[in-house]
Amino acid sequence: MRIAIDAMGGDHAPQEIVRGCLQASGHTEAELILVGDHQRITDELTQSGISYDPARIRIMHAQEVIENTDSPVRAVRGKPDSSMVRAIELVKSGEADAVLSAGNTGALMAAGLLRLGRIKGVERPAIVSIYPLIGQEKAFSLLVDAGANAECKASNLLGFAHMGSIYMKSAFGVESPTVGLINIGAEETKGTAQLKDTYQLLKTSGLNFIGNVEGRDIPGGAADVLVCDGFTGNVILKLTEGLAWTILKTIKRRFTEDVMAKLGAAILSGKLRDLKKEFDYSTYGGAPILGIRGLVFKMHGSSTADAVRNSVIKAALVASGDLTGQIRQAMEAYANGEEGTDPDEE
Amino acid sequence: MRIAIDAMGGDHAPQEIVRGCLQASGHTEAELILVGDHQRITDELTQSGISYDPARIRIMHAQEVIENTDSPVRAVRGKPDSSMVRAIELVKSGEADAVLSAGNTGALMAAGLLRLGRIKGVERPAIVSIYPLIGQEKAFSLLVDAGANAECKASNLLGFAHMGSIYMKSAFGVESPTVGLINIGAEETKGTAQLKDTYQLLKTSGLNFIGNVEGRDIPGGAADVLVCDGFTGNVILKLTEGLAWTILKTIKRRFTEDVMAKLGAAILSGKLRDLKKEFDYSTYGGAPILGIRGLVFKMHGSSTADAVRNSVIKAALVASGDLTGQIRQAMEAYANGEEGTDPDEE
Numbered sequence: 001m002r003i004a005i006d007a008m009g010g011d012h013a014p015q016e017i018v019r020g021c022l023q024a025s026g027h028t029e030a031e032l033i034l035v036g037d038h039q040r041i042t043d044e045l046t047q048s049g050i051s052y053d054p055a056r057i058r059i060m061h062a063q064e065v066i067e068n069t070d071s072p073v074r075a076v077r078g079k080p081d082s083s084m085v086r087a088i089e090l091v092k093s094g095e096a097d098a099v100l101s102a103g104n105t106g107a108l109m110a111a112g113l114l115r116l117g118r119i120k121g122v123e124r125p126a127i128v129s130i131y132p133l134i135g136q137e138k139a140f141s142l143l144v145d146a147g148a149n150a151e152c153k154a155s156n157l158l159g160f161a162h163m164g165s166i167y168m169k170s171a172f173g174v175e176s177p178t179v180g181l182i183n184i185g186a187e188e189t190k191g192t193a194q195l196k197d198t199y200q201l202l203k204t205s206g207l208n209f210i211g212n213v214e215g216r217d218i219p220g221g222a223a224d225v226l227v228c229d230g231f232t233g234n235v236i237l238k239l240t241e242g243l244a245w246t247i248l249k250t251i252k253r254r255f256t257e258d259v260m261a262k263l264g265a266a267i268l269s270g271k272l273r274d275l276k277k278e279f280d281y282s283t284y285g286g287a288p289i290l291g292i293r294g295l296v297f298k299m300h301g302s303s304t305a306d307a308v309r310n311s312v313i314k315a316a317l318v319a320s321g322d323l324t325g326q327i328r329q330a331m332e333a334y335a336n337g338e339e340g341t342d343p344d345e346e
Numbered sequence: 347m348r349i350a351i352d353a354m355g356g357d358h359a360p361q362e363i364v365r366g367c368l369q370a371s372g373h374t375e376a377e378l379i380l381v382g383d384h385q386r387i388t389d390e391l392t393q394s395g396i397s398y399d400p401a402r403i404r405i406m407h408a409q410e411v412i413e414n415t416d417s418p419v420r421a422v423r424g425k426p427d428s429s430m431v432r433a434i435e436l437v438k439s440g441e442a443d444a445v446l447s448a449g450n451t452g453a454l455m456a457a458g459l460l461r462l463g464r465i466k467g468v469e470r471p472a473i474v475s476i477y478p479l480i481g482q483e484k485a486f487s488l489l490v491d492a493g494a495n496a497e498c499k500a501s502n503l504l505g506f507a508h509m510g511s512i513y514m515k516s517a518f519g520v521e522s523p524t525v526g527l528i529n530i531g532a533e534e535t536k537g538t539a540q541l542k543d544t545y546q547l548l549k550t551s552g553l554n555f556i557g558n559v560e561g562r563d564i565p566g567g568a569a570d571v572l573v574c575d576g577f578t579g580n581v582i583l584k585l586t587e588g589l590a591w592t593i594l595k596t597i598k599r600r601f602t603e604d605v606m607a608k609l610g611a612a613i614l615s616g617k618l619r620d621l622k623k624e625f626d627y628s629t630y631g632g633a634p635i636l637g638i639r640g641l642v643f644k645m646h647g648s649s650t651a652d653a654v655r656n657s658v659i660k661a662a663l664v665a666s667g668d669l670t671g672q673i674r675q676a677m678e679a680y681a682n683g684e685e686g687t688d689p690d691e692e
Binding site: 069071147151192215234242247249251253254264265268278 | 414415417480481482493496497528530531533535537538560561562563564565566576577578580581582583584585586587588589590591592593595596597599600601606607609610611612613614617620621624
């Protein structure tokens with residue numbers, strides 16, 4: 001088992017990426033291939049002060065870096081020696097079983113499509129993200145698409161529902177996961193024309209479709225798989241993250257503004273710590289881009305070493321199964337003659 | 347000053363609507379006209395046990411009710427004797443200075459357009475909602491559109507930015523309010539084609555545009571006026587409401603699960619109460635639909651008596667100014683020959 005990591009992608013690269021890999025190395029049998037500037041990665045490995053087995057962590061040099069401001073397709077074509085493209089090519093050549101990056105989402109999607117190709121029957125690959133639930137019976141829902149496709153047709157959304165359901169089953173063992181469509185009303189006549197069409201497609205999809213899910217029902221875990229376009233998914237994830245963080249910070253400030261409050265807070269410190277942990281998105285690791293012929297994981301742009309460690313461990317776990325094969329099988333079953341693409345056909 | 351209220355619209359109508367009006371009557375000089383089923387409203391007035399001045403609260407009978415499942419335009423045309431349509435007509439005839447409804451949002455928008463008409467220069471009226479901020483220096487941002495227009499062109503969004511800025515200034519006294527565009531990245535190249543176009547329009551609009559605002563920055567009060575399409579706005583508002591509620595419920599449960607925690611919670615009970623109040627959306631009242639030739643306020647569908655009371659008081663306050671006139675003036679200044687509509691032209 002080998003995992004390729006784009007060491008130069010993300011807000012805290014390469015430092016946090018390298019440290020996360022060092023931490024992960026103690027928890028997985030996988031060999032980790034750090035792709036990026038050789039000198040900078042070596043420096044980070046040395047400066048971390050963490051000892052590691054050089055047979056289990058190795059460096060593959062790449063000259064360039066795709067920036068967040070780069071235009072996705074142009075970047076992938078114009079920077080063939082970038083850490084992201086090189087890391088993805090390791091999956092293509094069979095030298096790695098999965099690839100992870102905290103870099104430019106659009107570029108990661110484009111690189112996956114251009115270098116690995118699309119699974120037959122999949123119109124649009126999508127990012128399947130964990131949506132952590134607070135104080136609910138289930139720990140999370142899956143959100144598809146979490147940011148790869150800003151605009152979507154009804155048939156795209158149907159594909160997302162299929163891929164999300166497959167991932168929920170194969171990675172988390174949930175049989176017949178419930179599927180909800182993010183919308184602005186419960187009735188099937190609500191929302192845009194695309195969403196009304198999607199509702200009808202989902203009704204006859206054979207999936208366990210439970211109807212529309214409104215914003216207010218998301219935090220209660222209304223469905224195992226939440227389907228929406230990537231714009232809405234991105235807003236939902238980031239808003240949840242920002243709001244949970246704001247509320248916790250406010251609670252903390254309020255609970256320490258006078259002596260009595262501090263006493264109460266001291267008694268409740270264990271509870272407060274538990275709550276903070278439930279809010280911590282980094283514990284859930286990266287999100288796979290499904291629909292591509294290979295395992296590509298998108299990590300949060302602001303991933304810290306802890307988040308990278310969890311993402312690497314999770315990726316190794318998923319790579320030990322046959323997620324791509326399962327998606328291929330399921331998507332072909334409902335695809336109506338629509339062909340996949342080989343690399344460089346897009 | 348007279349305020350018309352659709353007594354039959356909303357999840358808890360007519361009971362909570364009638365009680366909210368009774369409560370408001372003690373806090374405003376305005377005369378309230380309750381529109382809807384005469385018998386049911388009379389019963390609610392009697393059953394409330396609250397004494398009131400019949401000169402200040404009167405009933406106008408309307409036979410029909412527009413339901414949430416009704417198709418907006420068809421409902422407005424097909425149910426001329428509905429409480430919502432009748433209430434709006436009171437504004438048209440000059441018998442009321444403003445109208446409030448907790449009913450079908452699309453129908454309220456359609457009734458406003460069809461009966462009152464559009465202000466010249468306004469392409470699309472929009473709902474301007476309060477987005478409450480928790481633990482921030484400012485108490486709220488304004489969110490436009492909060493649910494009236496699921497899909498929008500760039501020029502529509504520009505209009506929302508103008509109307510939101512005018513409302514922030516005229517209703518809340520904020521000079522040169524900051525305007526942010528809800529998007530999935532900070533860079534001006536992010537998002538859909540419409541949003542890229544909107545970014546360029548806002549840059550040269552003369553408004554105090556501060557750039558894109560991502561989901562995670564919304565709860566921190568990134569801008570005074572947040573601009574987005576009605577689909578995104580609806581998801582943002584409802585998700586925030588649902589998440590805040592879920593987090594508070596979880597805190598409450600955690601803090602009462604053992605004896606020591608209960609002791610800590612008892613000490614902090616005042617702080618917890620304050621927090622809950624900050625989360626309470628009902629304190630902010632209804633949201634105006636701007637761009638219509640008349641003051642129309644949308645109340646939350648699940649409005650309780652408290653929320654209705656606050657909405658009525660706020661509507662009376664806004665109606666005492668000349669919001670519609672200010673919008674007319676400002677929109678005409680930037681409109682390029684685009685004409686408004688008279689009633690029944692839409």
